[in-house]
Amino acid sequence: MLLQLDGMSFQSTSFLVPMSYPSTTKRGVMGAPAAPPPASTVTLKINGVETRLQLAPWTSLLDALREYADLTGTKKGCDHGQCGACTVLVNGKRINSCLTLAVMQEGNEITTIEGLGTQEKLHPLQQAFIDHDAFQCGYCTPGQICSAVGLINEGKAHSEDEIRELMSGNLCRCGAYVGILNAVKEVVDGTKVKS
């Protein structure tokens, strides 16, 4: 993995348990259940497409997107809601997909970075991030952009201070914050910002 964040170690997907058996799980003092709960069909509407997935109840929305729906644009950073790399939009609102279960999001409209623009026609925020050099390694970028879409939907950030405050849930370990701020500001304002 590329990143190491202060106070959080990167987790691999080792805690992802194959659906057929809970091999890596340990029971507490209460003892093991007779059988692991079976995977069930969870229907998620992702980027406008109804997607039926066989998921164990403990599958996070993030893992459902990355490991089961093959949408790897959404990134796993800390897996604890601290870094914002996994930010997606649910019914137009930004959330950390690592801290919600896929089963909790049935019936909601989920939008990931893959749903925001196309190769031919980028989302204005995607273009602004390129124009303003708003990333270095790019790992936090899908989360930054989804978060900025949520910020614009909320309509509460107008000044630079307000954008900084309302983007504080997205960390950038490369420190591209100046470019990120300018990119978001440009789209919030609807005018060109000099970087």
Add this chain to the structure above:
Amino acid sequence: MNPFTYSHATAVDDAVRDKASHHDAAYIGGGTNLLDLMKENVERPTHLVGLNRLPLATIKNNPEGGLRLGALATNADTAWHPEVEKRYPLLSQAILAGASPQLRNMATNGGNLMQRTRCYYFYDTTTPCNKREPGSGCSAIGGYNRIHAILGTSQSCIATHPSDMCIALAALEAVVRVSGPNGDRTIDFTDFHRLPGNAPHIDNTLRPGELITGLDLPAKGFEKNYSYLKLRDRTSYAFALVSVAAALDLEGNTIKEARLALGGVAHKPWRDTDVEDALKGQPATADTFRKAATQMLQGARGFGSNDFKVELAKRAIVRALKQATEMKQGPSDVFLNSNP
């Protein structure tokens, strides 16, 4: 995470019944704290009762002339709700001082009350912790305890309650509405969270199986003179080292009524009605505020790394009361200062 089963509850009664029918079940609202704790193996429920289909996400007037906040309304929807912004700006300000926009979009009002301490040792399952494993000892006492409590501590636990929202709710004298196997009841906010004593594994006074359904705010919102001052290691997205919810009812420069609650200093939002009573009838001056601060911190003690909190809390109280009086707030509050 351990394996667990999951069910969607569609009515409060069903949720209560479903939880009671499983041995190690937990309610899940937004899940922002519970799932984190489950990933750390601190919480190990075998069944989750999903609440987000319950009809408890509304915010509406209550019969007492105040506002009723649904337990499942998100922190963000609550903070930005026009009636909350207008009538209870202290609450808006406190909510927006906490977590991140993404977390506030998921976290619910009921869940905010139920979130657990962020004590490092509580999270670290390799260390003793009386809150996580009763009787195992407290690693924070004699350990690194920069974020820990200075008031109401016990020999068993010096953890703090991490919420910002709850500090404002304590100052505003909210009432918690709950449903449980034995019916409905209400709990005054001051009585909801508890001090650690010799049972720090019990965070609050809910009875087994009870579910928070809403919060009632009294009519009086102190919307003219208030301040939520949060001091932390970063200017955003960090838990409070010390926070102060201050609310004043002023007649000219005389204090008619005062409310004061501290965060980051105790196992529960810290209020002292003797201090509030002593402020009544006093002029709203720095001298008055300093006396209140000294009285509020009586009996406070540090545990090494958090000794600084005693003086920090005193100064924060003085500043918050001054801000509430003048309604001029600091640079870090600039974003939240759109209210009068």
